[in-house]
Amino acid sequence: MFKVDLNNLGIASYNELIRLKVLKDIPRDYLSKEELEEANDILYHKLGDYLLNQILEYNHGKLVKVNYKGFNEVGGFTQLVLILALCYINKMDLNMYFNLPIEA
16 A cells, blocks of 8 residues: 655645746745745735636625525636645645555
């Protein structure tokens, strides 16, 4: 039986957000305190913005509907990538919280 290192998902998410130019191309261990705060701020804002864009419907600038069914697979995966990147930059060890064994 093998164990999955969930922290690799955080690394992959961080690298993908760098590739998409959402975050600066700086290795996590070289982020200054200010750069870390900036990255956290960017990710938290993206999380909130993306969630609200998925469920709130506007017409001519007025809120017309809150649609919880509007949240789809793309929204779910986007939120997951953002959260995994947050965990990675803040040095959260996901293996402490989740244990995913794989049988070969």
